[in-house]
Amino acid sequence: MRVYYSDVEIFEPLSEQTFPLTARLQLNIEVNGMNGLTRIWKREWPLHFMLIPGLFLVLLFSYVPMAGIIMAFQKYVPNKGLFGSPFIGMKNFQLLIDYPDIGRIFFNTMFIAVMKIAAGLFVPITIAILLNELRREWIKRTFQTLVYLPHFMSWVLLSGILVDILSPSSGIFNQVLGWFGVKPIFFLGSNDWFPYVMVASDVWKEFGFGTIVYLAALTSINPSLYEAAAMDGAGRIKQTFYVTLPGMMPIIVLMLTLNIGNVLNAGFEQIFNLYSPPVYESADIIDTFVYRMGVQQAQFGFATAVGLLKSIVSFLFVSLSYVLAYRLANYRIF
Amino acid sequence: MKNGPADRITLLAINLMLLALVIVTLYPILHVIFASFSSPAEIVSHRGLLWKPLGFSLEAYKLVFADPRIYIGYRNTLFIVVVGVALNLLMTALGAYVLSRKNVMWNKFFMIMVTFTMFFSGGLVPLYLVVKGVGLTNTLWSTILPFAISTFNLIVMRTSFQSIPDSLEESAKIDGANHLVILFRIVIPLSLPVLAVMGLYYAVEKWNGWFYASIFIQQQELFPLQIYLREILILSSTDSLSSGAAVGEQFQIGATIKYATIMVATVPILCVYPFIQRFFVKGVMIGALKG
The missing domain is CATH 1.10.3720.10 (MetI-like)
Structure with a gap:
């Protein structure tokens, strides 16, 4: 089967719905001889870019504090911070x-x-x-x-x-x-x-x-x-x-x-x-x-x-x- | 349904019960309204229910409005509400749009990551340290940025975006639209009701919020309205307001100042409430049923 690059571009939106990621990877490699990941990245980067601000906030204000729960195992001293405070195991x-x-x-x-x-x-x-x-x-x-x-x-x-x-x-x-x-x-x-x-x-x-x-x-x-x-x-x-x-x-x-x-x-x-x-x-x-x-x-x-x-x-x-x-x-x- | 006499009595009983319920629910608020307009001397010696203002006096309101803190509080709260809602809607829409696309790399992982924050959090003290660490303490942003993404809203909005027919976006794509154009010109206009409801919910939450401000903000000139209210109502610092009055009057005016302050902070809600109330009803249904 010969598929031209231009065809794929046009039907891309369709293929997003119907083909799972692995199939698309394979198709892309077969069709373009180009690294599939690079191609997907080329098409999807605007989406990932749009996610960055939200993801940043979630990471900073939801996940970083989760790391802060190691304080529960420390005798936390504000001046010494998270890394300087001594660990006291389960004492708390x-x-x-x-x-x-x-x-x-x-x-x-x-x-x-x-x-x-x-x-x-x-x-x-x-x-x-x-x-x-x-x-x-x-x-x-x-x-x-x-x-x-x-x-x-x-x-x-x-x-x-x-x-x-x-x-x-x-x-x-x-x-x-x-x-x-x-x-x-x-x-x-x-x-x-x-x-x-x-x-x-x-x-x-x-x-x-x-x-x-x-x-x-x-x-x-x-x-x-x-x-x-x-x-x-x-x-x-x-x-x-x-x-x-x-x-x-x-x-x-x-x-x-x-x-x-x-x-x-x-x-x-x-x-x-x-x-x-x-x-x-x-x-x-x-x-x-x-x-x-x-x-x-x-x-x-x-x-x-x-x-x-x-x-x-x-x-x-x-x-x-x-x-x-x-x-x-x-x-x-x- | 039957319309016999027994039935009519049942209906009457239900009507009366509901009427009683309305009175019990609203009387405390009415009491505050009447008391705020009453003359301080009469309100202190008054016993029993209040069905109209006792005498008429605007003394308490004059004192409340003479206090610059109320203007500062209003200004800060308005900033938090306006910027907070705008940022929240923007962030949530961007996130929901990306996560609602099918078959995008890593989306499953990000979705799990976002959902997990609904189940587990680091807790108050670590959050405080992070906010302090990035230098947001003592800024109004400390009450906005950490809460800019509400996981539940994101999930609801994502579900709503997913229900938009793919064909619309495909035709736009063929016409050369990029993702931002699709989001702002097609997806958002089609999801406007959901966005409006979310914005309103979020606005009320921000308007009523005081807890994080009380933890992150120490400077008086950055206090939102609710913290100022807390000082007056619960920590009872009416002294500074009524210090101009003679000692005997001070106690009396202090009582009405509380009521007037409640009114000043509630009137905006009372004014917009009848108009936006039905949107909230819609919002409950979006959150509870469609999910």
Whole structure:
């Protein structure tokens, strides 16, 4: 077969789609007698060139810091740097295991995170089902627009508002509770209350936004299913349990599996802006602990060790979540 | 569906429940709005819910706007949002375009490399040292460059680029277009909705961001708005603002200054929110369903 150089040029875009790399290499060698790699490079260099800026940033700010985790095995001294600081083996991890509060910190993290995941599934699903029962479009739309709002405000702002309304002396919330004879509660200063306040305020901020996904899933349920159910004598409640919920199941499973990766993310910004030393016992999570150790107390090696432990466990959870999402909900990130 | 009396009662109950929910959700924000316009003396002694401003006073706003820090904060935040979003979209589009081409050498490797950053990171302290090492600390760039590429956005954009028919690009190629022309004249215009949504998400994230700025930036004149807010709201440094007032009033004005500051920082969001809200709804669907 004789193929002219000019033919190949013209059909190049086609061949990119249809021939795998090795075949193209071979074809190029056969056709042009030219080194295949050089030819591919000649054609593809603009693409690789376009990737350079992004790749550079990813390497610099994602991969170089990964090399920095060797600090976890060092007694890091800022003046000596990464290469001058002495290695101390697993001492930082030993310190971590011996640290009196470490069990509590891991427990707090998972306790708050798991409650948030559960509430973050339950509340939006319930609201979506209730909204779906309404027939008037404008009520649905207005409701949604109004309750999305807190999602767009930062935790700095919302924390300011929360501190104010939850204050035991002048806060609105305690005053309302007072009408029912409840004595003022120091929600943000009490270890009994703090984790639940975190969960409740997180739901407050996110539930509206969370309903979007479920509402979309609801619109894709075939209306004839409802008609058939009604024909069989199912009322509103039965329809909800036998038509609506099964119809939402795929998206519920997907959201649940994707959330498994968040088991160690209890919400740094929220807790950091709302906690105080008296509630460390119930509020301190891994991220806030790493922050205090690393940024405030400058124990870089130790903080990195704690962070590394979190990264590894998170890595396992996130991987598990994607595997499950793929297996159970056929979800792939790409 | 049935429309019997029992059914109507259910509907009414649902409507009332949702109405109650809206009130509970929005009341805290309304409270802030009303309190910010109230006269300081009345707000301090007030008990119970607030359904309208008590008296009317702009004293708190005057004090907030008299503080140069709020202008500095606004300026820095605007810079971070505008430059950050532009850079993020450019970088993400470039990366997504290359990685969406089929059969390009090393693409699989780069894709794995980029995706891995979603699963694992070096952590806070090493990142700080890198940012410090390249001399970005105490610059606004420290809050932009390390986060210019968001892996998840890159993957979503790549997926969206892949869905564009190959024939469009092929015909452009035959007409002599190079990759940059194809990207900017064909691929990006066709993916504009995705880009818009991503830009908005990213803009909100940048507008609300304070954490990395608080770590990388020490100079007051480079603080974004949120850090200034944090000082006023959470670290409660209203003293410097109300120092002009007499001692007794100082406490009272301090209370309303908080509310006014929240308002000043939130009004821009409240203004654009109704218009962009529907884009965010689209964005959720792109992220969650198509992936």
